[in-house]
Amino acid sequence: MGSREGGGPARPRPRGDRAAAAGAVRPCRPPLPGLPGVRGKPRCGGAVSCYVRPERRGGGHGKALLTELARICVERGYERLEWSVLDWNAPSIAFYESLGARPQDEWTVYRLTDGALASLGGGGTH
Numbered sequence: 001m002g003s004r005e006g007g008g009p010a011r012p013r014p015r016g017d018r019a020a021a022a023g024a025v026r027p028c029r030p031p032l033p034g035l036p037g038v039r040g041k042p043r044c045g046g047a048v049s050c051y052v053r054p055e056r057r058g059g060g061h062g063k064a065l066l067t068e069l070a071r072i073c074v075e076r077g078y079e080r081l082e083w084s085v086l087d088w089n090a091p092s093i094a095f096y097e098s099l100g101a102r103p104q105d106e107w108t109v110y111r112l113t114d115g116a117l118a119s120l121g122g123g124g125t126h
Contacts, residue, residue: 021061023050025069028082045073047083066099 028044047069052062066081073081082104085092093103112120 019053020056020059021050021052021065023047023065023069025072025081027076027078043078044080044082045069045076045078047081050083062095063099 025045025047028046047066050062050065050069052065070081085096087093
Protein backbone atom coordinates (compact mmCIF):
# COMPACT_ATOMS: atom_id res chain seq x y z
CA MET A 1 0.00 0.00 0.00
CA GLY A 2 1.12 3.52 -0.55
CA SER A 3 0.09 7.09 -0.58
CA ARG A 4 1.22 10.32 -2.11
CA GLU A 5 0.95 13.77 -0.58
CA GLY A 6 -2.30 15.55 -1.39
CA GLY A 7 -4.55 12.52 -1.27
CA GLY A 8 -2.80 9.84 -3.25
CA PRO A 9 -3.97 6.29 -3.62
CA ALA A 10 -3.74 3.50 -1.11
CA ARG A 11 -3.75 0.16 -2.88
CA PRO A 12 -3.34 -3.17 -1.15
CA ARG A 13 -1.51 -5.34 -3.70
CA PRO A 14 -1.08 -8.81 -2.30
CA ARG A 15 -0.24 -10.36 -5.67
CA GLY A 16 0.48 -9.35 -9.23
CA ASP A 17 -0.21 -6.00 -10.81
CA ARG A 18 -3.96 -6.09 -10.35
CA ALA A 19 -4.95 -4.33 -7.13
CA ALA A 20 -7.42 -6.11 -4.86
CA ALA A 21 -8.59 -2.74 -3.55
CA ALA A 22 -8.00 0.93 -4.27
CA GLY A 23 -8.93 4.25 -2.75
CA ALA A 24 -7.64 7.67 -1.85
CA VAL A 25 -7.99 10.20 0.92
CA ARG A 26 -8.35 13.90 0.22
CA PRO A 27 -8.57 16.81 2.64
CA CYS A 28 -12.12 17.80 3.58
CA ARG A 29 -12.92 21.46 3.76
CA PRO A 30 -15.92 22.92 5.59
CA PRO A 31 -18.57 24.06 3.12
CA LEU A 32 -19.06 27.53 4.58
CA PRO A 33 -16.45 30.29 5.02
CA GLY A 34 -15.55 31.04 8.60
CA LEU A 35 -15.90 27.50 9.87
CA PRO A 36 -12.83 25.82 11.39
CA GLY A 37 -10.52 24.32 8.81
CA VAL A 38 -11.16 26.81 6.01
CA ARG A 39 -7.79 28.41 6.63
CA GLY A 40 -4.83 26.38 7.72
CA LYS A 41 -4.85 22.64 8.12
CA PRO A 42 -7.93 20.64 7.07
CA ARG A 43 -9.68 18.85 9.92
CA CYS A 44 -10.70 15.70 8.12
CA GLY A 45 -9.93 13.34 5.31
CA GLY A 46 -12.50 12.13 2.84
CA ALA A 47 -12.17 8.62 1.47
CA VAL A 48 -12.86 8.71 -2.26
CA SER A 49 -13.28 6.03 -4.89
CA CYS A 50 -12.76 3.16 -2.46
CA TYR A 51 -13.39 -0.19 -4.05
CA VAL A 52 -12.60 -3.85 -3.44
CA ARG A 53 -12.95 -6.18 -6.41
CA PRO A 54 -15.93 -8.51 -5.87
CA GLU A 55 -13.82 -11.64 -6.24
CA ARG A 56 -11.45 -10.36 -3.53
CA ARG A 57 -14.06 -9.36 -0.94
CA GLY A 58 -13.96 -11.10 2.43
CA GLY A 59 -10.17 -11.39 2.34
CA GLY A 60 -9.35 -8.41 4.55
CA HIS A 61 -8.61 -6.03 1.67
CA GLY A 62 -11.31 -3.51 2.62
CA LYS A 63 -10.06 -3.40 6.20
CA ALA A 64 -6.48 -3.02 4.96
CA LEU A 65 -7.55 -0.18 2.69
CA LEU A 66 -9.44 1.73 5.40
CA THR A 67 -6.64 1.07 7.88
CA GLU A 68 -4.19 2.69 5.48
CA LEU A 69 -6.49 5.64 4.83
CA ALA A 70 -6.96 6.08 8.60
CA ARG A 71 -3.18 5.95 9.06
CA ILE A 72 -2.77 8.72 6.47
CA CYS A 73 -5.36 10.83 8.31
CA VAL A 74 -3.63 10.32 11.66
CA GLU A 75 -0.26 11.14 10.08
CA ARG A 76 -1.68 14.38 8.66
CA GLY A 77 -3.34 15.36 11.93
CA TYR A 78 -6.93 15.03 10.70
CA GLU A 79 -9.64 14.60 13.30
CA ARG A 80 -11.80 12.25 11.25
CA LEU A 81 -12.18 10.19 8.09
CA GLU A 82 -15.45 10.44 6.17
CA TRP A 83 -17.03 8.65 3.22
CA SER A 84 -20.43 7.95 1.72
CA VAL A 85 -22.31 4.72 1.19
CA LEU A 86 -25.66 4.06 -0.44
CA ASP A 87 -28.31 3.45 2.21
CA TRP A 88 -29.34 0.10 0.69
CA ASN A 89 -25.80 -1.33 0.84
CA ALA A 90 -26.30 -3.31 4.05
CA PRO A 91 -23.12 -5.44 3.77
CA SER A 92 -20.90 -2.35 3.46
CA ILE A 93 -22.75 -0.54 6.24
CA ALA A 94 -22.32 -3.53 8.57
CA PHE A 95 -18.62 -3.70 7.65
CA TYR A 96 -18.05 0.01 8.31
CA GLU A 97 -19.87 -0.18 11.64
CA SER A 98 -17.76 -3.21 12.62
CA LEU A 99 -14.72 -0.92 12.27
CA GLY A 100 -16.26 1.66 14.61
CA ALA A 101 -17.62 4.06 11.97
CA ARG A 102 -21.00 5.62 12.69
CA PRO A 103 -23.53 7.11 10.25
CA GLN A 104 -23.96 10.87 10.22
CA ASP A 105 -27.21 12.67 9.61
CA GLU A 106 -26.18 16.31 9.38
CA TRP A 107 -26.44 16.51 5.60
CA THR A 108 -28.98 15.54 2.97
CA VAL A 109 -27.84 15.00 -0.60
CA TYR A 110 -29.71 16.96 -3.25
CA ARG A 111 -29.41 16.33 -6.97
CA LEU A 112 -30.44 18.21 -10.10
CA THR A 113 -31.07 16.03 -13.14
CA ASP A 114 -32.78 16.06 -16.50
CA GLY A 115 -35.23 18.93 -17.01
CA ALA A 116 -34.53 20.67 -13.69
CA LEU A 117 -30.77 20.68 -14.45
CA ALA A 118 -31.31 21.88 -18.01
CA SER A 119 -33.74 24.56 -16.88
CA LEU A 120 -31.51 25.92 -14.14
CA GLY A 121 -28.26 25.52 -16.10
CA GLY A 122 -29.76 27.01 -19.23
CA GLY A 123 -30.48 30.29 -17.49
CA GLY A 124 -34.11 29.56 -16.66
CA THR A 125 -35.65 29.19 -13.28
CA HIS A 126 -37.41 26.12 -12.03
